[in-house]
Amino acid sequence: QVQLVESGGGLVQAGGSLRLSCVASGRTFSRSSMGWFRQAPGQEREFVAGISWYTGSRYYADSVKGRFAISRDNAKNTVYLQMNSLKPEDTAVYYCARSTMYTPRATADFGSWGQGTQVTVSS
Numbered sequence: 001q002v003q004l005v006e007s008g009g010g011l012v013q014a015g016g017s018l019r020l021s022c023v024a025s026g027r028t029f030s031r032s033s034m035g036w037f038r039q040a041p042g043q044e045r046e047f048v049a050g051i052s053w054y055t056g057s058r059y060y061a062d063s064v065k066g067r068f069a070i071s072r073d074n075a076k077n078t079v080y081l082q083m084n085s086l087k088p089e090d091t092a093v094y095y096c097a098r099s100t101m102y103t104p105r106a107t108a109d110f111g112s113w114g115q116g117t118q119v120t121v122s123s
Contacts, residue, residue: 002026002112004096009117012086016121020081022096022114033099034072034079035110038092038119045095047105049081054102064090086121094119 008020024032035050049060049070058070069082079096094117097110104110 002028002032002098004098004112004114006094006096006114006117009094009119011120011122014086014088014121014123016086017082017084018086018119020083020094020096020117020119022079022081024077024079024098024112026077029077030074031100033101033104034070035097035099035104036070036079036081037095037097037107038090039095039116040092043092045107047107048094050103050105051079052103057103059103059105083119086119088121088123090119091121092119093117 003025004022006022031053033053036048037045038048039045051058051070067085072079096114098112099110101109
């Protein structure tokens with residue numbers, strides 16, 4: 001069973017930056033596509049960013065393109081989400097997730113999830 005542990009959330013002013021990290025257990029990380037999702041109160045969990053293990057491609061939700069960047073370090077079993085130019089509407093619990101698919105995007109494409117880390121952006 002793969003375990004994912006996120007960190008790096010916190011309170012930041014609008015326009016600021018945060019970097020989230022997610023450490024995965026297990027020996028299959030390099031063959032795992034990874035994704036970041038977020039969920040605001042009363043809303044459904046939504047896709048934020050993904051990185052394919054097969055092609056190395058990175059892809060984003062339109063709402064974060066140009067502001068967020070996903071990356072990975074296979075030697076450290078870690079995936080990152082660099083968040084710049086944060087807005088109050090980015091406030092949510094952020095989750096990392098693991099998939100065996102090539103370019104997963106839907107929540108159903110991911111089989112393992114972390115516990116989440118809170119990001120709060122004040123105006």
